[in-house]
Amino acid sequence: MQAQIFLAAAELTVQPSPLFPDLPNAAFFTNSFVFTIIIAILILVLVRRATRKMELVPNGGQNFIEALVEVLYTTFENIVGRHMITKVFPLIATLFIFICCSNWVGLIPGVGTIGWGKPGPGPWGLSEIHNPLFRPANADLNMTLGMALLFMIWWLVWTLSDVGIIGFFKENFAPKGSTKGLLALLLMPLFIFVGCIEILSILLRPVSLSLRLFGNIYAGETLLHTMTGLGLALPFPLNWITAVLFPLPFYFLELLVGILQALVFSALCGVYIRLSTHQSEEGTAH
Numbered sequence: 287m288q289a290q291i292f293l294a295a296a297e298l299t300v301q302p303s304p305l306f307p308d309l310p311n312a313a314f315f316t317n318s319f320v321f322t323i324i325i326a327i328l329i330l331v332l333v334r335r336a337t338r339k340m341e342l343v344p345n346g347g348q349n350f351i352e353a354l355v356e357v358l359y360t361t362f363e364n365i366v367g368r369h370m371i372t373k374v375f376p377l378i379a380t381l382f383i384f385i386c387c388s389n390w391v392g393l394i395p396g397v398g399t400i401g402w403g404k405p406g407p408g409p410w411g412l413s414e415i416h417n418p419l420f421r422p423a424n425a426d427l428n429m430t431l432g433m434a435l436l437f438m439i440w441w442l443v444w445t446l447s448d449v450g451i452i453g454f455f456k457e458n459f460a461p462k463g464s465t466k467g468l469l470a471l472l473l474m475p476l477f478i479f480v481g482c483i484e485i486l487s488i489l490l491r492p493v494s495l496s497l498r499l500f501g502n503i504y505a506g507e508t509l510l511h512t513m514t515g516l517g518l519a520l521p522f523p524l525n526w527i528t529a530v531l532f533p534l535p536f537y538f539l540e541l542l543v544g545i546l547q548a549l550v551f552s553a554l555c556g557v558y559i560r561l562s563t564h565q566s567e568e569g570t571a572h
Contacts, residue, residue, distance in 0.1 A: 390544050458485060
């Protein structure tokens with residue numbers, strides 16, 4: 287029996303692969319979409335099992351979930367502020383947990399290396415997987431852009447409900463500070479110009495959020511693939527040993543990158559909320 291080293295050789299494309307390309311109206315059912323469903327179900331099942339029987343003195347899974355929620359709540363409260371944390375925490379915490387779990391589970395051997403392809407030459411050869419069954423969710427720009435757009439929709443809802451439409455436009459276009467009278471009229475074109483730039487930066491936030499997360503995860507996936515394939519031209523068993531040892535140090539690096547990118551994404555969401563609602567919070571503090 288021949289053993290194969292399975293790699294998604296030269297198939298790390300930006301676009302996800304449809305699992306059923308021949309079926310009509312099934313282009314959305316991609317390998318990253320399947321991975322997303324698995325991660326969502328996994329999180330729901332683990333959380334439900336851990337909190338199925340709530341106890342006054344938590345232990346085991348309940349203790350971990352409560353500790354995680356408490357740490358996230360304290361962290362995001364320092365970013366968002368007490369004024370908005372109860373409204374925004376469910377979404378921001380969900381984004382953090384989902385992104386972190388997706389990044390870490392995407393490092394498990396088999397993600398990107400199990401699928402359909404052609405066998406390599408001879409024993410211990412390379413099998414080129416042209417259509418992986420799984421693909422890390424955040425290595426798909428559709429997923430990262432979808433999360434960013436979802437957040438920006440809620441950001442707009444929370445901002446308008448907190449400061450109102452007039453307050454939103456005053457914050458971006460009206461004269462700042464104690465500028466009044468003739469000076470305010472003279473500086474009005476400048477404030478309008480700056481406000482237009484601010485609106486443009488708001489419109490670009492989903493792009494920056496999605497591309498930052500996508501770029502880091504896709505780069506990590508490419509790095510691991512490259513390190514795995516460095517020694518494949520060597521004779522057996524050196525090719526098998528190098529395929530395991532070369533990428534091993536980078537797995538620990540990707541574990542750190544996975545949680546850092548989840549924190550950066552969710553923390554930036556909190557910063558955007560704080561920037562658009564902090565005036566209201568300062569008003570309530572007096």
